[in-house]
Amino acid sequence: MTVKLVLIGLFTGICNGLFGSGGGTILVPGMVFVMGLKEHKAHATAIMVILPLTILSTIVYYRSSYIDWPTTLRVVSGGIAGSLIGAKLLNRIPASVLRKAFGIFMIITAVRMVF
Amino acid sequence: MGIGGGVLLIPALIIFAGSRQHIAQSINLISFIPVAAVALIIHYRKNNLHTGYSPVLIIAGLAGALIGSVFAVRLPSDILSKLFGIFLFFMGTVEIFCKKEPE
Secondary structure, three states, X not given: OHHHHHHHXXXXXXXXXXXXXXXXXXXXXXXXXXXXXXHHHHHHHHHHHHHHHXXXXXXXXXXXXXXXXXXXXXXXXXXXXXXXXXXXXXXHOOHXXXXXXXXHHHHHHHHHHHX | OOOOOHHHHHHHHXXXXXOOHHHHHHXXXXXXXXXXXXXXXXXXXXXXXXXXXXXXXXHHHHHHHHHHHHHHHHOOHHHHXXXXXXXXXXXXXXXXXXXXXXX
């Protein structure tokens, strides 16, 4: 069990640091399958685990001057407003439709970024 | 709906705001911090946090985060961009084909 936890933690951290995102995508299923946590508890616990990792990664990016404060501030304020609107709007669209739409968007973007 | 904001925010910043890969990633990291802090307080009050395995996950995760981010800041922007694209492709595929709706 401990070995699996270390591997999940390590892999989550590496993705979170390397790509600046995606930690939860690995950690949540990891906790559901390996630890047998319920999905909503796994989501909540994942935030607790990823928050310190994000702070550490941010420090490394900061020390390499990879920070754009004006854009970051705009994104944070827009993000808070967006999440309030999104929480109300998204409930009207079926989750399965949203998932497929996001998935297609991600794949198209991925192809554009690689080639 | 539990989809990571970063996989949408990072490409959007690059395409629409012209941010470089590293900058887009740091913006996503930083903007996660206040949102996560608020969410954490709410989850703590609702008693949703599972603390048993968390210390091991956090310690291993911190080691991984250090490896990943030190590696990232040393990579050239175009290489990191391509790696991110491959990562995004897998995430998108999982989103379409593997996720099941909760009953």
